Structure formats: C-alpha cells, structure tokens
Amino acid sequence: MEIRKKIVVKNPEGLHARPASELVKALLGVSSEVYIVYKGTKANAKSILNILSLGVNPGAEVEVVATGEDAEKAIKIVEEILYGEESQ
Amino acid sequence: MEKKANRVLQIPKNNIVSEGYGLGKLRVIRRKRITEKQFISLEDLKLAAKTISLELDKIIRDISLPEEVREISQVHKLLLEDPFLWKKLEDASVDGKIKIEDYEHIRDEIISLLLSTGNPLIQERVDDIKDLFRNLLESSERFDDLKDSVVYSEEFFPSDIIKLSTLGVKALLSARGSHTTHAAILARAFEIPHIIRLSDLSEYEGKTVFVDAVNGMIVIDPDDTSLQEFKKIIQKYTIEKEEIEKYGKLKFENVKVMANIGVPQEIEIAKKKGADGIGLFRTEFLFVGRDNPPSEEEQYLVYKKAIETFYPEEVVIRLLDVGGDKKLEYLPIESRENPFLGLRGIRLLLKHKEILKTQLRALLRASAHGNLSILVPMVTLPEDVKELLEVIQETKEELLTEGKEIGSFKLGIMVEVPSVIWLIDEIAPYIDFVSIGTNDLTQYIFAADRNDPLVARYYQDEHKVIFEIIATITKKAKNFNLPVSVCGELAGKENAVDKLLQLGVSKLSVSSFSIPFIKKRIYEIQEKIKHEG
Numbered sequence: 083m084e085i086r087k088k089i090v091v092k093n094p095e096g097l098h099a100r101p102a103s104e105l106v107k108a109l110l111g112v113s114s115e116v117y118i119v120y121k122g123t124k125a126n127a128k129s130i131l132n133i134l135s136l137g138v139n140p141g142a143e144v145e146v147v148a149t150g151e152d153a154e155k156a157i158k159i160v161e162e163i164l165y166g167e168e169s170q
Numbered sequence: 171m172e173k174k175a176n177r178v179l180q181i182p183k184n185n186i187v188s189e190g191y192g193l194g195k196l197r198v199i200r201r202k203r204i205t206e207k208q209f210i211s212l213e214d215l216k217l218a219a220k221t222i223s224l225e226l227d228k229i230i231r232d233i234s235l236p237e238e239v240r241e242i243s244q245v246h247k248l249l250l251e252d253p254f255l256w257k258k259l260e261d262a263s264v265d266g267k268i269k270i271e272d273y274e275h276i277r278d279e280i281i282s283l284l285l286s287t288g289n290p291l292i293q294e295r296v297d298d299i300k301d302l303f304r305n306l307l308e309s310s311e312r313f314d315d316l317k318d319s320v321v322y323s324e325e326f327f328p329s330d331i332i333k334l335s336t337l338g339v340k341a342l343l344s345a346r347g348s349h350t351t352h353a354a355i356l357a358r359a360f361e362i363p364h365i366i367r368l369s370d371l372s373e374y375e376g377k378t379v380f381v382d383a384v385n386g387m388i389v390i391d392p393d394d395t396s397l398q399e400f401k402k403i404i405q406k407y408t409i410e411k412e413e414i415e416k417y418g419k420l421k422f423e424n425v426k427v428m429a430n431i432g433v434p435q436e437i438e439i440a441k442k443k444g445a446d447g448i449g450l451f452r453t454e455f456l457f458v459g460r461d462n463p464p465s466e467e468e469q470y471l472v473y474k475k476a477i478e479t480f481y482p483e484e485v486v487i488r489l490l491d492v493g494g495d496k497k498l499e500y501l502p503i504e505s506r507e508n509p510f511l512g513l514r515g516i517r518l519l520l521k522h523k524e525i526l527k528t529q530l531r532a533l534l535r536a537s538a539h540g541n542l543s544i545l546v547p548m549v550t551l552p553e554d555v556k557e558l559l560e561v562i563q564e565t566k567e568e569l570l571t572e573g574k575e576i577g578s579f580k581l582g583i584m585v586e587v588p589s590v591i592w593l594i595d596e597i598a599p600y601i602d603f604v605s606i607g608t609n610d611l612t613q614y615i616f617a618a619d620r621n622d623p624l625v626a627r628y629y630q631d632e633h634k635v636i637f638e639i640i641a642t643i644t645k646k647a648k649n650f651n652l653p654v655s656v657c658g659e660l661a662g663k664e665n666a667v668d669k670l671l672q673l674g675v676s677k678l679s680v681s682s683f684s685i686p687f688i689k690k691r692i693y694e695i696q697e698k699i700k701h702e703g
Contacts, residue, residue: 094472095434096468098289099292099295102245126253130245130252131249131280131283134284134292135283135284136287137286139289141468141471
C-alpha cells in the first residue's frame with residue numbers, strides 16, 4: 083500500500099535536530115518505507131542526516147510518501163511530530 | 171619576592187556563551203589529524219559506534235541530567251546509527267577497509283549537504299558531524315588529566331563538553347564557537363563557564379588563569395593578592411548560586427524581571443529561570459546566515475510559540491535589527507565607512523518594506539495568541555514611528571480583509587540614539603512603552619565601540635551621564651503614562667538595580683542566567699526599605 087499526503091509543517095522548529103530525531107525514533111517501530119519530499123528532493127524519513135539535509139523550515143509544504151503495510155500509521159506519526167496540517 | 175604582573179584580557183560580553191567564574195591551570199587540547207592510519211576497518215568503526223552508543227544510552231536514561239543534555243545525546247545516537255551514513259561507509263569500503271581519505275571525504279560530503287540547506291540552525295549541526303566522525307576514530311581520546319583545569323581548544327565538540335563536565339573542568343576557552351551550537355548549549359546546561367572567539371592562548375599553558383565569564387575578563391598568571399581576591403569572588407558566587415535559584419520564582423508588585431533571548435531554545439530556559447516574560451526577543455537569528463528571508467509562516471510559528479509559552483506574561487519582540495555589524499546575504503547593503511551610523515534597524519526596514527511587512531504580518535497574526543509587544547530598534551526621529559504606524563495600519567487592514575485573526579498588541583521604541591532623549595515628548599503620543607538599550611546608547615553617547623579594546627575606557631554604561639539620561643527618559647515617559655524598561659547589560663548589573671528602580675524603571679530585561687541574581691537584589695532592596703520603615 084502506498085499513501086501520499088501533502089502537509090504544511092507547523093512545528094515551530096521545522097525539521098531541525100530535535101523534531102528530526104523525534105521522527106526517526108518514532109519511525110523505528112514502523113515497517114513501511116517512509117520518505118519526505120521537499121523542493122523535489124526525496125529523503126528517507128528514518129535517516130536523521132537525510133531529513134536535516136532537506137532544510138525544512140516551519141510553514142513549508144512537504145509531501146510524505148509511505149509504502150508498506152503500516153503506511154497509514156507512518157503518515158500519522160509524521161503528521162503528529164511535524165504538527166502537519168493537510169495543505170489546501 | 172618580585173611581584174608578578176597580571177596579564178588581563180578584556181572580553182566583549184557577546185563572546186560569553188556560558189556565564190560563571192573559573193580558576194585553574196590552563197591546559198590546551200591540541201587536536202591531532204584525524205588519524206595517522208591510512209585505512210580503518212568497517213568492523214572497528216562499527217565496534218566504536220556500538221561503544222559510544224552504549225555510553226550515550228546511559229546519558230539518555232539518566233533523568234538527573236538536564237533535559238538538553240539528554241536530547242543532544244539522543245541526536246548523537248541517531249547520527250551514529252544513521253542508515254544513510256553506514257550505506258556511504260559500506261559503499262566506500264573495499265574488503266572491509268576504508269581509506270582514511272575516503273572516510274574524510276564522506277564526512278565533508280555530509281557537511282556540505284547540511285551547509286547547502288542555507289539554514290543556520292541546521293548548519294550549526296556541522297559541529298555534531300565533525301564530532302561524530304572524530305569520535306568514531308578516536309573514541310579512546312582521554313581527557314583524564316584535565317581535572318580542575320581551565321581548558322583551551324580551538325573549538326569544542328558536544329561530546330567534549332559531556333566528557334569534560336564529568337572531570338570537574340573549571341572553564342572553557344576557545345577560538346571558535348557560537349551561542350547556538352550544541353557545545354554552547356551543553357556548557358550552559360552543565361553550568362561550565364565558556365568564552366569563545368579568543369586568540370590562541372597556547373603560550374600560557376600551565377599558567378594559572380582566572381576566567382570571569384560574567385563581566386568578560388581573563389586574568390593570566392595573577393599575583394597573590396589578586397588570586398586571593400578571585401578565590402573570594404568564586405566562593406561568594408558559588409554560595410550565592412546554590413541559594414539563588416529560589417529567588418527566580420519571586421514576583422514583585424512594581425517591577426518585572428524579564429529575559430533577553432536570541433534563539434528559540436532559550437524560551438524554555440528563560441521560563442525555568444523564572445522570567446516574568448520576555449523583555450527582548452531578538453529576531454536576527456531568523457534572518458541571518460541564509461540565502462532567503464524567512465517566510466511569514468516560519469516567523470509566525472516562532473513568535474506564536476514564545477507568546478503562548480509566556481501567556482499571560484508579556485513577550486516583547488524586537489523588529490529585525492540588522493545593518494551595523496550584521497549583514498544579510500539576500501539584502502546587499504552597500505559598505506559604508508560607519509555602518510553603525512548608517513542604514514540599520516528601523517531605517518533599513520523602512521527602506522525595505524517587503525521585509526518589514528512580512529515580519530509585521532507574522533507578528534500581528536501571532537498577537538492573537540497572547541500578550542505581544544513590538545519593539546522598534548534604532549528610532550531616531552518621530553517620523554520613523556509615524557511611517558512605521560502607517561505600515562502597521564496597512565498590514566492590519568490587509569490581514570483583516572483576508573479574514574486573519576489579530577489580537578491587541580503594544581508598540582514601543584528602543585531608546586538608544588541620543589536624539590530620542592530630546593524627542594521623546596514628540597514620539598510618546600504614538601507609542602505604548604519605551605525600552606532603554608543601554609549598550610548602544612552608551613556607544614552613541616560616548617562615541618566608543620564597545621567591542622574595541624582601544625577605546626574600552628570610554629565605554630562606561632554605569633557613568634552618571636547614562637543614569638541622567640535614564641532619569642530624563644523615565645520622567646518624560648511618566649507624563650505620558652509610558653512604562654520604561656532597561657534591556658541592556660546595565661539591567662543585569664546587581665549594583666545598578668537600586669538606582670534603576672529609584673529612577674522609575676519598571677521592567678528589567680536581562681540574560682536568563684541573571685534573573686535569579688537580579689530578583690534576589692530586588693528582594694534585598696525591598697526588605698531594606700520595609701525595615702527602615
């Protein structure tokens with residue numbers, strides 16, 4: 083199962099060290115592959131280095147792509163940590 | 171016996187990243203080249219990663235350690251285990267071995283990736299990457315003999331601070347660093363005094379050094395009299411510090427002690443130290459060291475967080491104050507001979523209204539979430555405020571037309587340019603408060619750059635002239651019912667507090683660290699008044 087969702091990052095720290103590490107930790111228990119796409123660059127959401135290299139600031143729109151059995155759960159985790167709001 | 175001469179280095183206060191005093195023999199950490207070996211086995215790297223990871227686990231689980239330390243350790247652990255990193259290392263290995271130059275190449279590639287984000291907060295993590303790669307190769311580096319020393323290094327990495335903190339190191343001195351690196355945050359969390367941007371001190375290795383990371387001074391090889399005096403200062407400070415924290419919780423009826431902050435991470439620290447709100451939230455961190463200005467949404471979320479954290483207390487957010495020594499990549503400002511007397515603060519914002527309007531939109535939207543005050547830097551003439559008010563009105567109308575929610579907010583000016591002392595009556599009808607920025611005010615009054623040691627004797631923020639100016643401002647402000655705050659270094663000087671309160675200053679805004687000290691001083695003053703009846 084593949085789910086794609088565009089969200090606006092509302093976490094005031096964007097995707098800096100703290101939220102990025104929370105995200106990687108939270109995704110440890112997820113079997114799906116999870117990617118964050120920002121400005122055409124795709125980053126593995128289970129790699130803190132990949133996430134940081136995106137340089138996502140608060141207010142930015144990103145696309146989350148999850149592939150696997152628990153894709154829905156993965157998307158939910160990303161949304162929660164980034165306080166993501168579905169973009170209009 | 172021949173009397174020794176003290177060698178004293180005066181340090182700009184901006185170079186202090188963690189406050190306190192330290193005394194000890196100067197030890198210098200000299201970094202070796204990453205390794206003398208030509209190859210490293212993947213197996214050894216994995217073993218080192220495992221060992222370090224276990225050490226970090228202990229820190230992460232130790233709830234007696236400050237939260238910041240545990241969080242930073244968590245980031246380091248995830249970096250150590252990063253799949254992207256290990257894929258790179260595996261791809262570079264031949265028969266289980268990696269050439270050191272390839273290893274360094276991978277490190278530099280990752281650093282470039284972070285630097286290319288153009289985001290200063292992510293770029294600060296470059297130190298963590300350097301730390302990680304160095305640690306994997308040299309996890310055996312030992313600092314055991316540094317106990318009770320003052321340590322100098324070209325730069326400190328986060329893992330150094332964790333190791334050094336366990337050894338009872340007295341102070342840290344370095345050539346490089348900044349207020350926002352993990353190393354600086356850790357030094358503050360462990361309460362180890364730390365001064366940055368120092369020239370090489372290797373020639374003084376082995377000498378006794380007194381570090382005053384409160385007022386900004388380093389004394390090398392002090393004479394016996396000074397040594398005794400320094401020991402007393404440290405003893406007094408240590409006793410006070412233990413006692414002092416409880417004063418942070420005090421609230422006073424007629425005066426507030428608020429925090430000066432420069433990065434969002436300081437919001438929580440200010441709260442913990444007992445700040446009665448934020449008296450000066452500098453917004454430059456959002457704008458400098460990047461390729462594009464921050465978006466309205468990015469700013470809005472940061473301002474909203476500060477405002478919500480302190481509600482119902484007031485949060486004073488200063489409009490962007492660049493020009494002078496701070497430059498923006500995306501806003502070329504022609505070099506001038508005297509940048510501090512040129513296009514800076516509100517002058518620059520009125521010339522570049524696109525930047526001003528975005529910041530105002532973010533601020534006005536954030537005002538819906540609590541108690542916001544907007545502070546205008548470098549006001550010189552009433553016209554500056556009138557023109558700004560027009561832009562605020564225009565911004566308000568735009569936001570309301572778009573159906574955006576706006577709360578109420580106050581508008582105040584920094585008193586830092588001498589002309590304002592005589593023009594305050596004309597400006598007062600347009601504003602709600604004034605904040606005296608004694609650092610710049612002193613610079614402009616005495617025509618002395620506070621970072622230039624050659625004119626240090628002219629920079630006197632405790633001079634009677636400065637107090638007379640404050641008296642004039644408070645007197646005039648009173649006629650218009652405008653509260654007056656002081657947000658420069660002077661507000662954090664315990665011996666100035668009494669005078670400032672007597673002059674009618676109702677808010678002092680100081681570094682988070684100084685809050686309990688200043689509250690203690692106010693408590694003592696009030697007790698004295700009570701007893702004297």
